[in-house]
Amino acid sequence: MSTATIGFIGGGNMAASIIGGLLASGVSAANLRAGDPNSDSLQRLRELGDITTSENNGDIIPGCDVLVLAVKPQLMKVVCEQIAADVQTGKPLIISIAAGITAASIERWLGSGLAIVRCMPNTPALIRCGATGLFANSAVSEAEKALAENILSATGLALWVDTESDLDAVTAVSGSGPAYFFLMIEAIQQAGTELGLNADTANRLALQTAFGASRMALDSDVDAAELRRRVTSPNGTTQRAIEIMEEGGFRTLMSTALRGAADRSEELGRELEGE
Numbered sequence: 001m002s003t004a005t006i007g008f009i010g011g012g013n014m015a016a017s018i019i020g021g022l023l024a025s026g027v028s029a030a031n032l033r034a035g036d037p038n039s040d041s042l043q044r045l046r047e048l049g050d051i052t053t054s055e056n057n058g059d060i061i062p063g064c065d066v067l068v069l070a071v072k073p074q075l076m077k078v079v080c081e082q083i084a085a086d087v088q089t090g091k092p093l094i095i096s097i098a099a100g101i102t103a104a105s106i107e108r109w110l111g112s113g114l115a116i117v118r119c120m121p122n123t124p125a126l127i128r129c130g131a132t133g134l135f136a137n138s139a140v141s142e143a144e145k146a147l148a149e150n151i152l153s154a155t156g157l158a159l160w161v162d163t164e165s166d167l168d169a170v171t172a173v174s175g176s177g178p179a180y181f182f183l184m185i186e187a188i189q190q191a192g193t194e195l196g197l198n199a200d201t202a203n204r205l206a207l208q209t210a211f212g213a214s215r216m217a218l219d220s221d222v223d224a225a226e227l228r229r230r231v232t233s234p235n236g237t238t239q240r241a242i243e244i245m246e247e248g249g250f251r252t253l254m255s256t257a258l259r260g261a262a263d264r265s266e267e268l269g270r271e272l273e274g275e
């Protein structure tokens with residue numbers, strides 16, 4: 001369990017998910033801080049645990065071993081430039097969770113010589129079921145890599161990727177991924193009610209089925225395709241549904257959608273690097 005002092009710049013949805021996961025993993029609230037001008041966001045974080053918060057980022061940076069940059073990509077430049085002097089004084093390990101923003105851009109805005117880990121977590125971090133891809137710039141030592149991995153793995157799966165551009169694909173698969181599964185759950189719930197189930201029953205069946213399928217796939221020694229085949233009786237109900245999904249272009253749609261997410265990640269980096 002990490003005993004490093006970890007500060008968050010930006011205390012919104014994703015910071016709350018990571019902080020919640022860290023607290024649930026046993027990290028002490030005394031080691032967690034957050035800066036955010038939005039007092040409602042800070043209040044929400046304090047409801048997770050007795051962490052130190054400030055509406056002024058500069059208050060929380062001195063003494064931090066790790067600084068997690070958790071503001072929207074569009075704000076990264078201005079926020080980095082605001083905190084650059086404090087960061088250069090303390091030289092904490094920087095962990096950015098911002099979609100698309102490259103380590104080179106962060107280094108340009110914060111000043112050179114900093115150890116920067118870029119990562120792409122997801123919101124199930126809150127319940128320690130997150131999935132994170134990580135990439136380290138060349139200034140990151142082995143000890144700092146271990147520290148970053150230790151922090152993110154407290155919130156779920158944490159995997160290093162080979163190249164920085166792989167983070168665009170990670171963003172498409174797992175960063176945005178919870179939203180695809182939530183959409184699928186919404187669609188199954190709606191279809192269930194259209195078939196005559198009451199909304200509560202449709203909800204509970206859809207949620208438990210999503211949970212059961214995911215848990216079974218995680219625990220299984222065969223792949224998802226084989227698990228799907230085991231549900232699909234010849235000429236039965238599943239076969240009819242799956243054929244309709246395949247004929248409707250489900251796989252192509254998913255492939256195009258994830259390509260869109262990855263392209264947007266890369267585009268965000270390019271759009272904002274020159275700002």
Ligand SMILES: NC(=O)C1=CN([C@@H]2O[C@H](COP(=O)(O)OP(=O)(O)OC[C@H]3O[C@@H](n4cnc5c(N)ncnc54)[C@H](OP(=O)(O)O)[C@@H]3O)[C@@H](O)[C@H]2O)C=CC1
Pocket residue numbers: 009010011012013014015035036037038041057070071072073075079097098099120121122123175176
């Ligand atoms: N949400 C997700 O599922 C994921 C998000 N990310 C990344 O995480 C980052 C944050 O996203 P998310 O948590 O969804 O966004 P949120 O808008 O929920 O959180 C950002 C927070 O930063 C605050 N903020 C605004 N200006 C400053 C400032 N100058 N200093 C400090 N804080 C400031 C915002 O306040 P206010 O609301 O008043 O603007 C808000 O509370 C993004 O870069 C995103 O790409 C990565 C993985 C998954």
Ligand SMILES: O=C(O)[C@@H]1CCC=N1
Pocket residue numbers: 099171175176
């Ligand atoms: O939608 C977004 O841009 C962020 C990054 C991944 C999930 N949410």
